[in-house]
Amino acid sequence: MFRAGLTRTGVVLQGQRFFSCGKIALQAQKPSPAKKAIKAQEHLNFLLKFYTPELLQSIRIAEALVSPEEYLGMRKKGPKAVSRVAPTDENTDFSYTDPQWDEPILYPNQADGHTPYARIPQIRAPDRSDLQLTFTADSAKKGRQTNSREDRDKFFLQLHQLTGMEERYMRGLYVRPIVMKRVSCQTSKGKIPNFYALTVVGDQNGMIGLGEGKSRDGMRVSLRKAHWNAIKSLQPIPRYEKRTIIGDVDYKYHAVKLFLKSAPAGFGLRVNPNIFEVCQAAGIKDLRGKVYKLRNPMNVVKGFVEALTKQTSLEDLAAGRGKKLVDLRKVYYSA
Template sequence: MLKSTFQPALSAGIIKRCLTSSARIYQQSSKSQGIPKATEIEPETNRKVQQHLEFLKKYYTPELLQSIQISESLIDPRDVLELKKKGFRAKSKVAPGDALSDYSKTDPVWEEPIIYPNQGEGRTPYPKIPDIQGPDRTDLKLRFKDENTLKRKETAATSTRKIAEELAKLTGLDAGYIRGLYVRPIIMKRVSLKTSKGNIPNFFVLTVVGDRNGTIGLGIGKSRDGIRTAAVKAHWNAVKNLTPIPRYEERTILGDFEYKYHAVKLFMRSAPAGFGLRVNRNIFEICQAAGIKDLRGKVYKSRNPLLVCQGFVEALTKQRSIEDLAASRGKKIVDLRKVYYSH
């Protein structure tokens, strides 16, 4: 809102109104309040009003200039004059919400400049907006997306697409299918290669890949260049090792099994629908990738994550088929599948 400036002329009883753009509104209000008409206003005041209007036209559009005139018309000149008489400290930088307010604020907070979050740097005389909301809340830090982050995301998407295309040529699978696989790194650690010349740092990653529909693969990646390179190698090897596994009703294993892999002993039992996965945390990730929804079991003796994962995947691939189970029990396949065919 454009603030008007008033100067009382005590000798002639005339109120001069300089630097304003609403002379017509002032003339209308003067008729009702007994103030001299426009013909009695000094020519110097009219000339200054026109000068100021020409000055404002250089910086404001006609629509904005019209809004300034309307906003000035909503303020009674006598109220502004009374506010001016109270001095500079009586003025408020924020419009009062109460209609009966005298436009004065004594709280020092009102004297502080108003800072908006969308102000650009170097375009305002006010201090820079702090990055932290409060001095005691360092977790509320404002983070903005920069060009480097966007470039990194584009690079990651391009590398994933490139890996999928190369693996499609190698394995014969569809590139879109490879990109849509569920990928989960199970082990990510730094190791040391012990040599006569000292310890050589290395990185080890074990990744599981699956389509959540009965296909799963494990991959190991090692690299001295960093954990990212090792993760890419593990993903590559896991896709190459994709293997289908049999499932009962597409939710659990075909039957109970006990399997020994090196020092790991696995005892797994099938579970009814809605039972969930109540197993070792590493086996849980493998079941998620394979699409196994109901399973219960225990891991005895060694619980080395690498041996547990390799042993469980090997046990899944070596499950007895439903035909063998039917033959050993002396039943038909239809009975084991709980399917009834009507004639």
């Protein structure tokens, strides 16, 4: 432990620790300003191989704005570190892609012409001078376009002008997409990809609507169309005690056979998963049912909604049987 040895500062005297970290040793380990300048110049010469002088100047300006203490602090904190630089626009919705700023996402099943796979999107890089920027200098000043909220407001405003329903009511509707799929339309020019969506909406209090949407511009556009058509087709359905259907229903829709029965309070929904979503939107809480033969989700949902709307109301049942409405409801009030 105590012996004579060689260090960067010279010979260690007898009795001094071998791994010394004294003031003289620490001063010897610090690089001189001349060495720092040489190392920085070597780094710049290395970057010049990949970047143009204009880009290199912007990199130097960006590095000068970041303090070493802040950089080391974020490195120590790991992936949970948060930068002090605030976003330029607090109202930006980054869940939506901006075609002007974001690169397009192309999947292998989206064929480009007669090729089996689409082209790989090329991004401008320092070694690719032939590519052009997708935005101009003027568009960079405007910032990222965030029209998602404005589009939603315009969507409900147009529906309000068309149907007369309140915007607040339409915003609070229960919306659930049932079917989302990609289909191909065979034409003389080949197979053209298309997107289909089936959506159910309801206020969970006896109003329900079903809408379909088709588009070649992507699934988001087809869902928007389906939502629009579903709100337009909202209609009331008769319910018993605001929780179940009236009596038993034996209904056939194309190749789908539906057998539905009313259930007592607290029974729950013991039905097909697609029928379950429709019941959630319509406000039906107790129901039992079976689906026979074809179980295609699209036909099952369409058949169930059609069966609900074609139910016989309690008033019509009472008039047909020659009884009073309270006799069918089995609810009597004392004087």
